[in-house]
Amino acid sequence: MDDLLFTDARILTEKGVIEGCLSVKDGKIIAIGAESGRDAKRIVDIGGKLIAPGLVDLHVHFREPGFTQKEDFLTGTRAAAAGGVTTVVDEPNNSPVTNSLEAITRKRRIIEGKAYVDYTLQMAVYADGLDEIRKAREAGIIAFPVFDELGDRPTGMENTVVLYEALRRIKEVDGLALLNCRESDLVIKKMNRLRESGRNTLSDYMDHFPHEAESLGAEKRILLAHNVGVRAHLREVSTLETVQMIRSMKGYMDTITAEIRPDHLFLNHENTKDLGPFAQQWTPLRTKNDSDALWEALNDGTVNVIASDHATHTREEKERGLDNIWNSPPGLPAIESMLPLLLTAVNQGRLGLERLFECASTNPAKVLGLYPRKGTIKVESDADLVVVDLEKESMIRGKDSKAKTHWTPYEDWKVKGAPVATYVRGMETYVDGEIVGEPGQGWFLSL
Numbered sequence: 244m245d246d247l248l249f250t251d252a253r254i255l256t257e258k259g260v261i262e263g264c265l266s267v268k269d270g271k272i273i274a275i276g277a278e279s280g281r282d283a284k285r286i287v288d289i290g291g292k293l294i295a296p297g298l299v300d301l302h303v304h305f306r307e308p309g310f311t312q313k314e315d316f317l318t319g320t321r322a323a324a325a326g327g328v329t330t331v332v333d334e335p336n337n338s339p340v341t342n343s344l345e346a347i348t349r350k351r352r353i354i355e356g357k358a359y360v361d362y363t364l365q366m367a368v369y370a371d372g373l374d375e376i377r378k379a380r381e382a383g384i385i386a387f388p389v390f391d392e393l394g395d396r397p398t399g400m401e402n403t404v405v406l407y408e409a410l411r412r413i414k415e416v417d418g419l420a421l422l423n424c425r426e427s428d429l430v431i432k433k434m435n436r437l438r439e440s441g442r443n444t445l446s447d448y449m450d451h452f453p454h455e456a457e458s459l460g461a462e463k464r465i466l467l468a469h470n471v472g473v474r475a476h477l478r479e480v481s482t483l484e485t486v487q488m489i490r491s492m493k494g495y496m497d498t499i500t501a502e503i504r505p506d507h508l509f510l511n512h513e514n515t516k517d518l519g520p521f522a523q524q525w526t527p528l529r530t531k532n533d534s535d536a537l538w539e540a541l542n543d544g545t546v547n548v549i550a551s552d553h554a555t556h557t558r559e560e561k562e563r564g565l566d567n568i569w570n571s572p573p574g575l576p577a578i579e580s581m582l583p584l585l586l587t588a589v590n591q592g593r594l595g596l597e598r599l600f601e602c603a604s605t606n607p608a609k610v611l612g613l614y615p616r617k618g619t620i621k622v623e624s625d626a627d628l629v630v631v632d633l634e635k636e637s638m639i640r641g642k643d644s645k646a647k648t649h650w651t652p653y654e655d656w657k658v659k660g661a662p663v664a665t666y667v668r669g670m671e672t673y674v675d676g677e678i679v680g681e682p683g684q685g686w687f688l689s690l
């Protein structure tokens with residue numbers, strides 16, 4: 244007998260939508276589309292709703308250890324489940340920074356027993372920690388950010404020779420290099436000039452990271468990663484110029500993927516004027532023109548991954564930036580609003596339904612080497628599933644959030660389409676606004 248049987252479902256597979264049933268046993272999908280004849284311990288009639296592969300989010304900040312006033316693994320993965328996300332990759336900008344095997348081991352111990360969804364962790368690469376890459380890789384870590392700025396001391400990655408060596412070491416162990424699109428010396432110079440001249444509003448913050456600093460940073464890293472032949476992933480593509488540059492460098496992108504954040508699709512200078520620090524994030528929001536270029540890049544395949552960059556802060560921390568934007572920390576909550584916003588875009592005809600899940604589930608699973616175990620609905624894949632009601636209309640409200648902080652830059656936005664249930668390896672985790680899973684059910688994925 245099977246464990247779980249969904250009936251009257253529309254199942255989103257890579258071959259299109261199949262109508263009928265989906266059966267789960269021992270956490271795996273074992274049959275799709277069989278109309279009848281299978282028996283299960285539990286039968287869920289989902290009344291014609293869509294079952295899609297759970298989202299795989301390559302970019303979340305769950306803040307543990309060090310910043311648990313903002314978020315922790317329990318609340319972060321709870322918010323993930325509420326957003327239809329079943330696998331997350333957690334960032335290393337903790338305190339202390341996760342930049343060694345020892346730090347990874349310590350972090351794993353701290354978060355053990357808390358996760359509702361499956362996860363892996365990143366290890367930040369520092370110039371004096373290149374030997375840690377192999378050690379962490381042997382312990383199942385695959386993703387290595389080689390960022391100029393991370394934590395409270397320089398990483399050394401702004402030195403091109405060091406960055407090149409780091410990429411080579413990641414290639415040696417068949418790891419994944421995470422690349423930021425950022426020439427940080429240009430960003431810091433511009434920021435210092437703005438601050439010294441007393442410019443301290445949200446609009447000044449948005450100016451501090453010039454477009455050329457993003458495209459130059461991306462171009463340099465694409466060339467280096469291509470030369471090394473390392474698998475690499477570009478983070479937070481946000482401008483028209485970077486999109487055009489990636490498009491023109493298609494021949495160099497054979498081992499490289501690129502990611503955009505939902506906030507850069509939906510928010511821009513024009514529609515966040517009154518939000519102050521509550522619209523301030525690491526790679527700032529850009530213009531409507533840039534957002535339009537990102538939509539085009541998403542639809543034409545220039546960019547193939549959507550990741551939330553969920554990075555929330557307390558309301559009090561953000562309010563410090565009301566008088567002076569430089570006093571508040573950059574980052575926004577995003578993991579719960581991501582899927583409803585993208586489904587709304589599907590309903591508006593801006594994005595195909597298949598394309599949404601290709602970019603938010605299938606492709607990120609491929610980037611991690613987790614496909615087809617995750618990121619797709621196939622026989623023998625993990626039963627990581629999100630049940631979607633494409634017709635459901637609702638309002639985004641901070642108070643409804645399962646994250647630790649209860650605010651959102653999308654307050655009162657009307658959305659059409661929402662995740663109504665989430666299953667992690669066949670375990671019912673989120674249903675109709677409530678978390679019903681158990682903390683600790685999420686596994687550390689050794690990759």
Ligand SMILES: [Zn+2]
Pocket residue numbers: 302304334525552554
């Ligand atoms: Zn981030």
